[in-house]
Amino acid sequence: MTEGAGGGDDARAFILAHTAKARAPLVPELILHLASEATPLWKATEAWLHDRGIEPPYWAFAWAGGQALARYVLDTPAMVEGRTVVDVGTGSGLVAIAAKRAGAARVIALDRDPMALVATTLNAEANDESVETRLATHARDVDADVILAGDVFYDRHESPKLLADLTEAARRGALVVVGCPGRVASPLAATLLRAVEVPDSLELEGKESVVSRVMRLSA
Secondary structure: OEEOOOOOHHHHHHHHHHOEEEEEOOEEEEEEEEOOOHHHHHHHHHHHHHHHOOOOOHHHOOOHHHHHHHHHHHHOHHHOOOOEEEEEOOOOOHHHHHHHHOOOOEEEEEEOOHHHHHHHHHHHHHOOOOEEEEEOOOOOOOOOOEEEEEOOOOOOOOHHHHHHHHHHHHHOOOEEEEEEOOOOOOOOOEEEEEEEEEEOOHHHHOOOEEEEEEEEEOO
16 A cells, blocks of 8 residues: 555656566565666666656666565664654655555655655555655654665765765664665764675666665764
């Protein structure tokens, strides 16, 4: 079940036509609509997305930081159980769905890309979970107990602002946990909770595995 699907039938049909149901290596409990190869999907979607002013299909891949964070959430359900959880930069919805599976009372998945919200809805449905979706880039207007963010610090210009927003949420009392494979920007004021090697794609990352860190942000 889903709430706030975030897109129309054409977007759903497009995602279903260009992905297949699969399981991320680190989170085999969950089913996702994923692209098997990066380049064909990127080429196939370029014109379609450009015509609609939509971003590249980051939603079609289970990125290393998101996998590490989703695994941690499933392994430590007490962190989210019975709580309101926000997943920032949800992408495929992997982390959001993991939080709901782990017992969160309410999960809100945020992304600036409408297609990501449609993908999240489809993936939640595939796992018989209920996830709300919102077109947003930050959790300022949501009263959340826990804020999760997997693999969101990849843009040199946007990352500092996002990190500031998440740090402010931690200062206000939210538990803020991120999954980060060490891209262009990484949180410095954070407590390491886990480091894990994530099997990855040479096409996506240029290597067969990536070490991702799960960290709690300090206020």
